[in-house]
Amino acid sequence: MNFDHVLPVSSGGPPPFADAREAKEWLKLLPLINTQQSSLELRELLAHLNQSRIDALELLKSLELLREAVHTTGEGLHIHFVGKPLPLAPNELQRWQETLTLWTLFETAYVRCWRAAEENTGVLAEHRALIAERALRYALFEARGYLQIYRPVPATVWQKMFDYYRQAEESGISRTTVRDSLIEIHGSSMPQAMLIHALLLVAGGARQLTGKQLLWLDKRLDVLAARTSLAPHSPALPGKTCLQIDLALPAPALRASRPLSGETVREIDTLALAQVLTKRIKLLREGELPQKLGLGTEFGPQSVEALLVELYRRWCEQPSERPVRPAPPLKTANAALGLANVQRLVDAGRMPPPPEDVASLSKRDLEAIQLFGHASGERHSAPKISAVTEPWQILQSTAQELLLCRPASSATRIGLQQLIGIALEEGQTLLGVVRSLEETQEKLEIGLRLLPGVPQPVMARALDLARLGQDKYNEALLLPAAPALKVPASLVVPVTWHRQGRLLDIWDGESLSRVRLVQALERGSDYERVLFAPAGS
Template sequence: MNFDLPPTGTDPSPAFVNAIACQDWLVTVPLANAVQAQSMFLRQLNLLHRFALPASERFAILDTLRGPVSDVQGDAVKKFASKPLPFAPHEQAALDSTLNVWHMLALGYLRCFESLCAGDSGVITTAVLQSKRTLLAGDQELAAKIAVLAQRTLSVFADWQVDLCRGEQLPDPTYWKKLHQIFSAAETLGIAARAVNDPVRHGNAPTSALAAYGECNLLSTANPYELPARHLAWVARWARRWGAKLALLKMPPEDIRNRAVPLWVDLESDRPASYAPRASSSGRWLETTELRKSLVARIALLEQGRAPAQLQLGDDVTQPAAGQLLERVLQRWCKGGVPRRHERRSASGTCNFIAGFEAVHYHLSGRQMFHAPSRDDTTLRREREQFETFGDHSHKAGSTGGEEGASNLENWEIMDDWRLLDESATGLRISRPLKEGARIGAGQLIAVKTQDSQHFTLGNVRWALREGDASLAAGIQLFPGQPRPVAIRTVEADGRGTWRPGFLLPEAADLKEPPSVVVPVGTFRIERSIEVMVDEKLRVLKLSRVLDRGVEFERCNFHD
């Protein structure tokens, strides 16, 4: 086992070499300024990592830094989380700084862990670890220190992983290789499940190295890159809280009738947990039966009307999103994942791609700007006020609001060319060079046309990920049927809303897809009436349920 850490020396020295001096230094850090604070933290962590110190002193310094670092990191993620790709320069800089700080903090704890695990030769082997395990059996104080170090190291990896996902990236093989090595060492030492305290991440609740390791694998199997930023924060919190409910098995459970489907991981691999075991002497099973009981109980209580905060899901968690998200993680954490509805096959060629609700409506309407089919009293009054204030130029035909409308139109003229990687009846996986084309993000409404298609198909960006330094990949969910651009407005007891763009989609009997309407986000309410103008004919529909929801749209069932 080799963690590939650089050698240490005594020059140059960090600004502090003990925990008391570190506390004094923290007073000088502008914690309210994330950019400046991250720069200061990163410089000192780099110097500290290469400076020779006893493991106990290094650990005390890192634990002193960890709370303030976590607070600053939480402020920094606001600059890049949920932003479309590719990131703007300031967003990319914020992401790079955030990941670098987590990386260096993790390496600092890892150096402490390595120094306590290694033998006289400085090399960590199975024999050395087994010898250490015998020593730890008689030295509970040392065992407790190593258990804390293992937990701290793995928990920083978990924080690092969450911010990777917020930055639309996945942990690389090196990340998983090191994570497995750390946990494997903790398991061999016999301290993986030993209870420790971590006030920064868990308050007064006990945790362990196994809980932190389980958290990382729960995050991975939840496919967090498909989630909006708010839901990703919820899932990350739940994985942190419920990682302690996992048990580690060296053999699969014998009686699986009343058990959850366990996750399987290979400790000698560079891959995260999966659902399908393979032949490996280092395979382990993460038992999720206790986790399943907790999830099922909370789902049932939510259905009975209990508030999410009462179930310790978080004060910011709301219904019905909480129940839907719990169902999602239950399937991925305890039921063996989500099978594909339709077989995916390899594909090639290029496809045209339009991103954004208004841009899609513009192109599918024959490059016509959206105009309300009629002007109600509210619209007439607003236009009259605009005329009295700005004059006639503010609402000329084809204008959507002066310079902003002109800028939007310029963007709408752009259609990206993407390379098709694979496809199914209801989805595509596509890629393109990172910095060529419009910015896209998960939850965006899009229209796509492959070389074999005669018309554009409406869809949703399920995920967008940066792959390496130069490539952008995206997973697209397709809405079957040829979309029809329409105008829609809500109907309320006290009047009618403003006309807005929308789409009608026909029934797709072969895919068991009912007819649906795509409306701007925030439109849906059960049994809400909407007016739909189609070819100058008016239809009144009642919305029944949401089929899909993104950051700018809702696709809904309806009845007349």
Template sequence: MFDFKSLVSSLLTKNSLATGIAQSATMLVRDLPQAEYFTALVEIIKAVSKINADTDIPLKERIKTLVYVDDKAHNIHHQLCQDFLAAVPGSKNYLPTILAFWHELANAYQICLRLYQAAPNNAMEADIRLITARGLHHQMRLIAWNSLRYLKPEGSVWQQGFRFYMQAEDAGVARTPLMLYPDSTVEVSCEQLLLQGCMLYLAQTDNMLHREIIAVDQMMMPLSQGIRLEKQPPAQEPVFVINLSMPEHPQPLLRGMAGKWMRYWSTSDLTSRLADLMFDLERAIPASLRALEAKLEREEWLALCEKLAIRWSDDGGKSLRKSERSLHSSNAQVTIGFERVAFTVKIQDIENNQDTPSQEWKVNDISSSGMGLTFVGKSLEQLAIGRLILVKTESHPLLLGAIRRILRQQNGTKVGIEILGQSPVGVSLSDPAGNRDQPVTAIYITQPNSRKSQRWFLMPKHLAEPGREQVLTAQGKSYLIRLKNPQQEFEDCSNSDFDTLSKVD
């Protein structure tokens, strides 16, 4: 494998000339085999960091080098992002490097802007316009990937993005589209880039699946065409606002939110476009959505558009909670994931089969349909939208639910769950014509114990075939059943109803 580290170390030293740095960057990112992308990107990030620390590099040479490295590393970085999102084996460790690429280059472009503002040069306006747009793009990518990690962006991430936007606005080019990279297929403006990040945040992605978050992010570019950031509140409602002078996230407009740093926009046109999409989706997936990388089924696109139309409305979707929750504070014992939950309820021993110690889970509030929890542990891999969760507290019976919301914060991770029912029972499933000595465990909640007055019969997805016959064994009795169509799919199991055919001896 090529020794990237030695190359960078030898050429990016105190004695290196600026032209030498540019040449080393050229060698570093030229004709790389895909197997070496990760190693190369790590060294590229280190090279950019050294450039940022070197105060002797002239601005023109600094921009030339950074733009070249960004051009060539862009596709390498994109491939690592795709591998990570697709959970390619070995890609789990890519995340810090993926984020560091955007962070280090955004810092590099911000240094360039400060140097330019200290000594403006009209001959460099085109270069400044490009690095401003790229810097803003990188900051908004950090916000998008915070959403994918169910992590609330820090104020400094927004403020850095606002600085890039203000540079574009001051130069009069915030609405001027350009190609971000030589291989880009569409032009974008700084205004669109900032709105994309703002509207993704306002979509309340903490209860969306990864593929839904990606879909919202990609939808925003075509949806945001013609939407303007204004210095005065527009007449059309709903109106959202950002304060460019403060490290704060976008929010709905409230009384008294005024000032020269405020920028306002209306989502009226955007929600009208969503309505048109929903009309088209009643028949088929429109070409504009098929062209996106997000791969959702027609029903999933329709549900997502309906969700966004509500969340980008006047009340921001705050009225969506099914029932009011009352405050409740206690420790909880928790088991996560269908297989572990099924095993736990079958042997009726949650104390010895919980995933984490009870002191790591706290109950915040509870209602007839849901519960709010806080997880203060560090192992977040177990948390996923749609995954089953079993909760035991001192004051409530054993509750089975599904994770519907995740929000990582400094004081712990907030987890919202939909309660399916209480007192779940572990049952066994076996093939009538096969070996009944090796059954599969399923979960059953009777109708009286269900929160929706319907029985829940949860099983591995590969078994949930309509018409399939199984032997169900519970409490020493066995019955031949025939499965109906799956009623609902969770992240790690399916819910099906069934007909009882006969008792089995």
């Protein structure tokens, strides 16, 4: 491997410290409690080290001392951009870029050590496997950084990782186990596991994972990636093929309809992966807790089981080739985000306001009703608020899903599990939930899961809140029953509204009815979909 094309030209200047002992003293003054300041100081230090003439062995010792501080700082910056709706705000994007730079500088420093280790047979050469594991780990963190903001991993990042791995293979160290105290449970890893980790993280459907789910998967892959292997030929489930890469073509792993072949092709052992996942799914169904299985405490057993089942499908069964997109011209549709806004889109200003309670009338109105039988004609309904929409292009359309895109420069922010209404040119309005995101420099793509039924606008009020004086009606949607699909009628209400047995007043524009909430079907970031029954039943 030619290390020069991934290493910056060194100025050969004096290092910020001469050895690991001085690095330890420098570390004592790092303000870890202030992540932005510590990030700045670490980036400046690493940039200086990468340009200096510091001894390679002392550099390696210093990097090992700095690792925990770099991890603490980089992970502390996640709060600024992980799980945020797109497009990122300028300050969020800046924190992301700073974090990415931190990982890249740290990776570069280890690659400097690697080059020196390959050029001599001294003490440093004995640590080649450790250095390779570290270089691949921080290249993996760079790849993860793009996934955290729903961007595809650039080919340049894959190229680096593939070059590092080929060098590790040629040196016979790709499967050498090394100590890594920052990996939970085992405290060890190997260079090969770092590449598998990156490949499985992308193949796990990062476009559809929330920020919390992606971080959970990243943690679990520290262990899962070491339970499988990468080889020219690997086993798979009966009737299935492995996830494959071509080290000569920088790209994610795919399960293609036509398997790849050639000397540079490598396959992930998906049979071993399937066995590991199946065992954990079975134990979860038997009542075992996720933390007892090394699956963390971030999610409950049912959520973890659902995640593992989906990963099993993606890693071991489903083809991963992307379908061919239809050629232009593309249809355009107006989209509205958020429950209240979607309700206004569906309503289009046609529904009259709900009737007022006697308790909400003013003294003057009550006197007018007693004298004349109706309130003063001076009372006016609040002006109707129109839906705020923006145009999206429809890339793909099926009975259950839509794939839409818009320019990346649009200011309206959108996130996973958000409710969205789509007004088609034919006059039909569809209701969907954002299930995937991907942003490039030119456009933002979203995948929608369509909710069954034609949405109808309603206004809803919780009785227990009305008794406390919060008698305002809120925008909601009714999804009528779809007998052909065996789907009962449901209500889409504001998030946190569902409580079993709760009574709601529902106004559909013509009549007022009272219903009882029965069961929550799903919960998104800004809505809940619930089953209901007549209040007296």
